[in-house]
Amino acid sequence: DTKILAVGNLSTEEATYAQAVQLLESGEVVAFPTETVYGLGAVATNEKAVAKIFEAKGRPQDNPLIVHIGSNEEIHEFISDIPKIAQKCMDSFWPGPLTLILPLKPGILANNVSAGLNTVGVRMPNHPVALKLLRQLKHPVAAPSANRSGKPSPTKANHVLHDLNGRIPSIIDGGVTGMGLESTVLDCTSEIPTILRPGGVTKEMLEQVIGPVNEAKLTDRAEAPRAPGMKYAHYAPNAPVFLIDASLNSIRKAIESIHREQKKAALIATEQFQLPEADYYFTLGNDGQIDEAAHLLYQALRSCDDTDADIVLVPVFPKTGVGAAIMNRLEKAANGKWYLGND
Ligand code: TXA
Ligand code: MG
Numbered sequence: 081d082t083k084i085l086a087v088g089n090l091s092t093e094e095a096t097y098a099q100a101v102q103l104l105e106s107g108e109v110v111a112f113p114t115e116t117v118y119g120l121g122a123v124a125t126n127e128k129a130v131a132k133i134f135e136a137k138g139r140p141q142d143n144p145l146i147v148h149i150g151s152n153e154e155i156h157e158f159i160s161d162i163p164k165i166a167q168k169c170m171d172s173f174w175p176g177p178l179t180l181i182l183p184l185k186p187g188i189l190a191n192n193v194s195a196g197l198n199t200v201g202v203r204m205p206n207h208p209v210a211l212k213l214l215r216q217l218k219h220p221v222a223a224p225s226a227n228r229s230g231k232p233s234p235t236k237a238n239h240v241l242h243d244l245n246g247r248i249p250s251i252i253d254g255g256v257t258g259m260g261l262e263s264t265v266l267d268c269t270s271e272i273p274t275i276l277r278p279g280g281v282t283k284e285m286l287e288q289v290i291g292p293v294n295e296a297k298l299t300d301r302a303e304a305p306r307a308p309g310m311k312y313a314h315y316a317p318n319a320p321v322f323l324i325d326a327s328l329n330s331i332r333k334a335i336e337s338i339h340r341e342q343k344k345a346a347l348i349a350t351e352q353f354q355l356p357e358a359d360y361y362f363t364l365g366n367d368g369q370i371d372e373a374a375h376l377l378y379q380a381l382r383s384c385d386d387t388d389a390d391i392v393l394v395p396v397f398p399k400t401g402v403g404a405a406i407m408n409r410l411e412k413a414a415n416g417k418w419y420l421g422n423d
Contacts, residue, residue: 113254114205117233119223127190144195150214166268175206177263177280209254232378260375315413317384322419326395346389
């Protein structure tokens with residue numbers, strides 16, 4: 081079975097890190113917390129170790145992994161050229177929830193890390209446990225989110241255990257993650273830098289530092305293949321998710337119509353939309369506290385699987401700031417579906 085390694089207890093902490101480092105060096109995978117979500121790491125130069133990540137997650141082979149580093153110097157080992165805008169991003173946002181897609185120096189990292197592309201995503205996570213692990217290990221670590229492929233990313237060690245118990249040797253438990261959504265992915269190899277996945281470092285924040293930034297639209301099929309992960313089902317609970325207008329009236333009518341069909345509704349929403357008619361309600365925190373909604377979203381999506389709800393309703397958020405990241409995940413969870421009702 082999968083072993084949980086505790087950190088935060090000073091007397092055993094050093095032994096815990098030593099154990100995790102030893103596991104990684106011997107070609108094993110280890111799940112660890114970051115400020116976004118839990119990652120499932122392997123040494124990025126070890127092809128067999130990286131293959132275990134794909135195996136444990138059931139991840140499609142054509143979806144490349146993000147490489148995590150603990151110090152800026154490490155990047156020169158496997159990146160051929162750092163564009164000026166990328167350097168500015170590193171200076172302003174690292175460590176932090178920003179992944180930069182950069183040109184790969186061939187022959188250093190295992191081929192399965194970048195799924196055959198000539199670019200690779202790199203980030204320095206802003207989490208004391210992740211940083212300490214990476215700095216002790218002194219190797220770049222390839223790590224996708226530590227969930228079974230298709231499920232919401234894990235924001236707690238328990239989510240990792242639920243998805244991967246028996247499939248990986250150990251999880252470092254660093255408590256609940258901060259941001260709760262995966263990092264922003266910024267392609268720095270295109271003429272105008274392009275956000276492939278919105279996250280905690282918002283378009284607005286990036287533009288202050290590097291000027292105009294493009295956004296790859298989910299609906300833009302020409303753009304979609306640029307982040308290979310974008311074409312797969314994501315963040316999906318067992319019951320279908322539907323987006324709905326952010327109005328009490330729309331939600332009430334939807335629940336009535338779901339009940340007329342003898343079905344049960346789960347509602348994932350901020351407190352102002354909590355309706356007693358909903359069969360299940362999972363909070364996204366108080367109205368106007370967008371960071372809290374991001375922090376709670378994956379826990380809420382996962383909680384639906386503990387119910388017998390037939391349909392999950394989620395009122396939409398404005399797509400500004402972190403709202404863009406929330407809506408990106410929700411549109412994928414819903415596979416673009418809106419609840420329109422039938423009356
Ligand atoms: O916050 C995060 O980024 C977390 C933590 C663990 O760091 N990691 C994470 O990894 O979310 P993952 O594998 O679940 O998502 C990586 C995303 C995928 O959509 C993938 O397609 C894209 O980044 N990606 C990775 N390398 C790429 C590349 N060379 N070109 C384009 N997209 C890439
Ligand atoms: Mg993922």
